[in-house]
Amino acid sequence: MGYLSSCNAQSAIATCDPHYRHLKPVAITHFHYSDLLAATNAFSSDTFLGKGSHGKVYRATLHGGKLIAAVKTTKLTKSPNNRHPTNCTGCANCTSPADNEIEILSQIPNPRLVNLLGFATDPNDNKLIVVEYMPNGSLHDLLHSLTKPPGWTRRTRFALQVAKAVHTLHSSNPPVIHRDIKSSNVLIDEKWNARLGDFGLALRGHVEDVRVKCTPPAGTLGYLDPCYLAPEDLSAKSDVFSFGILLLEILTGRNAIDVNFSPPSVLDWAVPLIRRGDFAGICDRRIGAPPEAAVVRQIALLAARCVRSTAEKRPSMAEVVECLEMVKKRIRASPLWSGLRRRVARVESALVAWEECENECDGDGSEGVVVRMVSRKVWSDDDDEGWNNNRVMRSKSIGSGEGGGG
Known part of the structure; x- marks a missing residue:
């Protein structure tokens, strides 16, 4: 199975990839299939968490209950000539999404990502990927919750955390382009931090890399960069566009594509409002506009920059992180000023009441x-x-x- 067959399962995959030989090796575990079968109760409905982009996801209890993980199943579909998988991510090495995710995540462990713990292979040679368990679901589930959608402080924090995750990918050496940034691929950990996951479509290497150039465009409708029409169009700015759509989703509470609205695209609906300066009009109506009007204005303008039709005019993820850091500071300061204003108002009320009493x-x-x-x-x-x-x-x-x- 390509690079995996030439590696010791307990050693780092980095030693098998020339791109990463200069990095510190990261050890991952080669689980036995029988262990994962037992850990998921034979992949029963009781342990089912949801569907990923390439298979189902199950909750697994490992090491005698000491480790809770998520197991992602994949199914490799062969092409008509039975030589290469039809869902491969690149024609150079023809790796499956599962192999691709294992390869990339083994190189870049980071607290902003849903990290790889190990892998296994089922009797049909399908890969099973074991990653960190995220107990609080996805950002998509939170944003579109019918009961209690997150407020502005939490939304801004999630946006900043995802931006830092993408920036981490782009600034790694060689860089990684995720290609499928969307709210359902952002998972929430036990401390309510946002983590970027699902690297099945991700590509690592510089844009001029042959493998990148021969890889057909991929992504999710509604988030996919319209400039990304051919392999040679791929750049880090494609991720910036997808992140811009995610920002609009965070602001508006609307799905990237929703046929219940006209226009169905959040991009086509929100950007004209932003251009007219109607920032309150794009806010999620379930929570209303934030107390500090500048917060939604800055995020909205940043989102509009990210989704520009010309890729070169979009900001880098470093600029995005810097801007969201400023927004976060403004949100932190806002309650202090609001509290001060309330206290001043109370003092004024007390003085007025006092004067009335003296007169009476x-x-x-x-x-x-x-x-x-x-x-x-x-x-x-x-x-x-x-x-x-x-x-x-x-x-x-x-x-x-x-x-x-x-």
Whole structure:
């Protein structure tokens, strides 16, 4: 089976690939098929997680319950001449999506990716890929949830985390182009961090590489770069376009393609609104616009840059990460300013109430009591109990002083 047959299963695949011989080897496990069969309860419906791009995904319990993983099954379909797989990703080495994913993920373990743990081969020579288990589903499931869609803080964080994952791929040596960035390929781990997965269509190597040039275009409808019409059109900017569609999906809560809307493409619907400056109009109506208007404006303008029809005019993923970092800082600052504004408003309300009390009281010493009551009402919903107690005590001391003996 190509590079795998010449390698020790317990050794790093990097030693078999000339592109990666300069990198530190990464060991992966060659599982026995029987172990994965037992770990998934014979791939029962109870362990079924969903469908990937090239097969089904199951939850596996390994090492006596110490390791929870996801097992991705694949099925290799032979071409009519029975020589090469019809779903191969490149004509040079003619690797299947499973072999391709194993090869790439073994080279670039990263906390921003759904990392490879190992692989196995079933009796029919189909590969099974063992990757990290992501317990909180996909970003697609979260964005299109009917019950509780994520808010703006979480959406911005997810966007930044995916951007960093793609940037990691593009800046590796040699670079990796994912070719299938979409919300269903972004999985959420136990700490609610977004991880990029499914590398079956990914290609590694420089654009001038022969293998890349002879690989036909691939991707998902709605996310696929319209400039990517032939093998020689492929570049890192193809991933940037797909990421731009993902940003629009995060902003709007709409699928990349949804026939229930007109136009069905989120690109055709959202970009004209962005050009007109109608940023509130593209926000997911289920959660409304963020308190800080600049947040949605910056993300929307960034998405519009990413999906430009001319690939050269799109930003690099390094620029995308930088922009989203700035948006994240703005979101962090927004609650502080909002809290400050609320506190200022409360102080103003207290002073107004105090003045009204002074005007209404006849100087018989009752004004101190009134002030204490007003002060307690104004500050009772303060988030910080210490501040609340401090302010009440101050009100009491002021009131007592003014009342003469209370």
